[in-house]
Amino acid sequence: MHQRISYSNQYQLKEDEVCISAKPDVAYLVDKLSELIDNKAVINEIGQRAQAFVQQIHDCKIIANQYINTWESRN
DSSP, rough: OOOOOHHHTTTOOOOTTEEEOOOOOOHHHHHHHHHHHHHHHHHHHHHHHHHHHHHHHHHHHHHHHHHHHHHTTTT
């Protein structure tokens, strides 16, 4: 059986840094959504951090270089 690794742990992200987790907990979701409604600027802040995260981690050139480095290290 595979161990489940969350992206937060894998990329060492802080809670609410790039997203709000959709935990199966109604009280948690109500609290987080209420916080976003009351603090609309937080939505933009999370969005900007999320965009920077995606550009840094999932950029096609970065991914291609990772594949090349992995391939070359095995030969």
